[in-house]
Amino acid sequence: MGLQEESGRRETEKNTNTQRGDNHRGMDLWRAVLEDARSETSAHDYNTWISDLRFVADDNGTVLIAARDQLACDRINSYHRPMLRRAWRKADPRQRALKITCWKDIPADTRDLVGNPWRADETAAQAAETPAASAQTSSQPRHGEAMSFDTLIVGDTNRAAVRLAEMIVKDGQIFADVALIYGRQGTGKTHILRAMEKAIARQEDGRRVTYMSAEEFMTAFVDGARDGDTRQLKSQVRHNDLLLIDDLQWIANKKKTDEAFFATLRSVTAEGGRVLLTADEAPGDLKGFSARMRGELMGAAAVEVGLPDQEMRREIVKLHTSLIQAGQPNFILDEEMTEKIVSTVRGPGRDLCGVLYSLQTETRYGEVEPTLEMLGTVLRRQQGEYQAPSLDNIKRATMRHYELTKSEIESASKSRSICAPRQVAMYLCREMTDKSLPQIARAFCKKDHTTVIHAWRKVKKLMQTDPEMVRQVEQVRETVFDIQSEGNG
Numbered sequence: 004m005g006l007q008e009e010s011g012r013r014e015t016e017k018n019t020n021t022q023r024g025d026n027h028r029g030m031d032l033w034r035a036v037l038e039d040a041r042s043e044t045s046a047h048d049y050n051t052w053i054s055d056l057r058f059v060a061d062d063n064g065t066v067l068i069a070a071r072d073q074l075a076c077d078r079i080n081s082y083h084r085p086m087l088r089r090a091w092r093k094a095d096p097r098q099r100a101l102k103i104t105c106w107k108d109i110p111a112d113t114r115d116l117v118g119n120p121w122r123a124d125e126t127a128a129q130a131a132e133t134p135a136a137s138a139q140t141s142s143q144p145r146h147g148e149a150m151s152f153d154t155l156i157v158g159d160t161n162r163a164a165v166r167l168a169e170m171i172v173k174d175g176q177i178f179a180d181v182a183l184i185y186g187r188q189g190t191g192k193t194h195i196l197r198a199m200e201k202a203i204a205r206q207e208d209g210r211r212v213t214y215m216s217a218e219e220f221m222t223a224f225v226d227g228a229r230d231g232d233t234r235q236l237k238s239q240v241r242h243n244d245l246l247l248i249d250d251l252q253w254i255a256n257k258k259k260t261d262e263a264f265f266a267t268l269r270s271v272t273a274e275g276g277r278v279l280l281t282a283d284e285a286p287g288d289l290k291g292f293s294a295r296m297r298g299e300l301m302g303a304a305a306v307e308v309g310l311p312d313q314e315m316r317r318e319i320v321k322l323h324t325s326l327i328q329a330g331q332p333n334f335i336l337d338e339e340m341t342e343k344i345v346s347t348v349r350g351p352g353r354d355l356c357g358v359l360y361s362l363q364t365e366t367r368y369g370e371v372e373p374t375l376e377m378l379g380t381v382l383r384r385q386q387g388e389y390q391a392p393s394l395d396n397i398k399r400a401t402m403r404h405y406e407l408t409k410s411e412i413e414s415a416s417k418s419r420s421i422c423a424p425r426q427v428a429m430y431l432c433r434e435m436t437d438k439s440l441p442q443i444a445r446a447f448c449k450k451d452h453t454t455v456i457h458a459w460r461k462v463k464k465l466m467q468t469d470p471e472m473v474r475q476v477e478q479v480r481e482t483v484f485d486i487q488s489e490g491n492g
Contacts, residue, residue, distance in 0.1 A: 030058045032091070033068070036091050037056075039093070040090060041053075043086055048082075052075055053079070053083060053087075055070070055071055055121075056068050056069065056070055056075075056079065056103070057069045057120035057121060059113065059117055059120065060113055060116070060117055061099065062102075062113065064100065065100045065101075066099050066100065066102065067102055068101060068103045068104070069103075069109060069120065072106075072205070073107075073204055074200065074205075075105075076103065076104060076105040077213070078214075079103055081213075084103060087101065087103065088101050150193070150201070151202070152165075154322060154326075155191065155194055155195065155198055156191075156352070158312055158318075159312060160190075160309035160312060161190070161308040161315075164192075164195060164308045167304070167306055168184075168195050168196075171245065171277060171279065172202045172206075174210070177304070179277075181280070181304070182280070182303055182304040183305045183306075184279070184282075184306055185281065185283065185305060185307055185308070186283070186307050187351060188353070189350065189353030190309065190311075191308060191351075191352055192281035192308060193249055193250075196214055196249055196279065199212070210244040210245065211242065211243050213239060213240055214249070215240065215248060216248070216253065217248055217249065217251050217252070217254045218253040220260070220267075221253060221260045223239075224236055224259070224260050225260070237267075240267050241267055241274075243271055244276045244277070245277050245278075246267070246276065246278045246279070248281070249281050250281060250282065251289070252283055252284065252289065261292060262293070265296050268299060285305060285307065286300040286305050310349070310350065310488055310489075311351070311355075315352075316348070316352075316355060317341065319352045319355050319356075320336070320341050320344050320345060320359065323356050324336050324341075327359060327363055331368060333366075333371075334366065334373060340373070340375055343375070343379075343382070344358055344382070347382050347386060348385075348386065349485065349487070349488045350488045358378075361381045365380065365381060391437060392436065392484075392487055394436065394446040396483055396487060397432050397435065397436075398428055400428075400480075400482035400485075400486055401427060401428035401482075403482055404424075407421065412425050412428065413447055413448040425458070426458035426461055427462055427479055429447065429459060430459050430462035430463065430476065432446065433455065434459075435480070439452075440455050440456065443455045
C-alpha cells in the first residue's frame with residue numbers, strides 16, 4: 004500500500020511539473036500572440052480589451068485564456084476571437100484549441116491552482132516600482148477604464164444626456180424604448196455609451212448589454228449576408244436588455260442595412276429591452292433613412308450634447324493631464340499653460356485631448372518637461388493662425404446672449420435692454436477685430452462712427468468697476484468663439 008501511495012505521489016508531482024512546464028511555454032506562446040494582435044488591431048482595442056487577457060492553463064489539450072469580467076469576455080469573443088485564434092494557431096506547434104472565457108466561469112479547482120493572474124501581475128509591477136511611483140499612479144484609472152462615468156466631465160452642455168444615461172443604468176422609470184443622443188463629433192457621445200456599458204456590466208444584475216458602432220453593425224451584416232448566414236449578428240444584437248449603437252449616420256443610404264437594423268430595433272424593444280443611439284444630427288435632420296426608420300427616430304427621446312463650456316474644457320484638460328502623468332510623471336502643466344489651452348481650443352473635448360497628446364510627443368514621452376514654447380508650437384499646428392471673428396458673428400453672439408433680434412440690435416432704440424447689449428457688441432468688434440470704426444458703425448446701421456467710440460469707452464470704463472459687466476462681456480466673447488467653432492465643425 005505504501006509503495007502504491009509513493010508511486011501515486013510521484014505521478015502527481017510529475018503531472019504537476021509537466022503542467023507547470025506547459026503553462027510556462029504556453030505563456031511564452033501567448034506573449035507572441037499578443038504581439039501579433041498589437042499589429043492587427045487598433046491601439047484603443049488592444050490596450051482596452053486584448054492586453055488585459057491572461058493565459059490560465061492547458062486543460063486537456065484546450066488552452067484557457069481568461070477575460071477579467073463578462074463585459075470584456077463578450078467584447079473579445081464578438082470582435083477579436085477569430086484573429087486571436089489565427090495568431091494562436093500560428094504560434095502553437097501543437098495546434099491546441101484556444102478557449103476565451105470569463106475568469107469566474109473557469110472551474111474553481113483550476114482557479115485555485117493557478118491563482119489570480121491579474122493579482123500576480125499587479126504584485127510584480129508594484130515590486131518593480133519605487134514607492135514614489137506607486138503613490139503617483141495608485142489613484143489613476145487604468146487605461147481601459149478611461150471611458151467611465153468617473154472620468155466623464157459633466158456640465159450644462161451634456162448634463163441632460165448624462166442624466167438620461169444614468170437613469171437607464173439604474174433601470175429607472177424611462178418610458179421611451181428608444182433614445183437618441185446627438186451632437187457633433189468629439190463631444191463625448193461614445194464616452195457616455197461606453198460608461199453605460201461598463202457600469203451595467205459591473206452591476207452584475209443579469210441585464211445583457213451590447214455596445215456596437217453602426218459601422219460594425221453594417222460590416223457584420225454585409226459579411227453575414229454575403230456568406231448567407233446572419234444568425235451570429237442576430238444572436239448578438241437582438242436578445243439584449245440594452246443595445247447601444249454609436250454613430251447611427253453610418254448606415255444612412257444603406258437600404259438593406261437599414262431594414263436589418265429596423266428589424267433589430269423592433270426585436271429588442273418587443274422583448275422589453277431598450278435601444279440607445281448616438282448620431283451627429285437631431286432626428287429631424289438625419290437623412291438617408293427609410294420612412295419606417297425615420298418614424299422610430301422621430302419617436303425617440305432625443306437629447307443634445309453640445310460643445311464644452313469654459314469650465315468643462317478646463318476640467319477636461321486637468322483630467323487628461325493627470326491620466327498622462329500616470330505614465331509620464333514629469334508631464335506637468337502650470338496654470339498659464341492650462342489656461343492657454345482652454346482659451347485657445349474651443350471645439351469639442353477630442354480637440355483638447357489632441358493638443359495634450361501632441362504636446363506629449365513634443366516632450367519625447369518624458370525626456371523633457373512640457374514648456375510654454377512647445378505648447379505654442381502644438382497650438383499653431385492644430386489651430387492654425389488666429390482668425391479674427393467677423394462682425395456678423397459678434398452681432399450674432401450678442402443677439403444670442405441677450406435674446407435680441409437682428410432688427411433690434413441694428414435699431415436706433417435708446418432702451419437700455421437694447422442699447423447696452425449693442426454697446427457690448429461694438430466694444431467687442433473693436434477689441435476682437437481690426438475693422439475700422441466706420442466699418443463697425445455700418446455693421447450696426449449707424450452713419451456716425453463716433454457712436455462706436457462712445458460705446459467702446461463706456462463699456463471699457465464700466466469693466467473697471469462693475470464685475471457684472473466684465474462677466475457679460477466675457478460670456479458674449481465665449482459665445483463668439485462658440486459660433487466660430489460651430490462654423491468650423
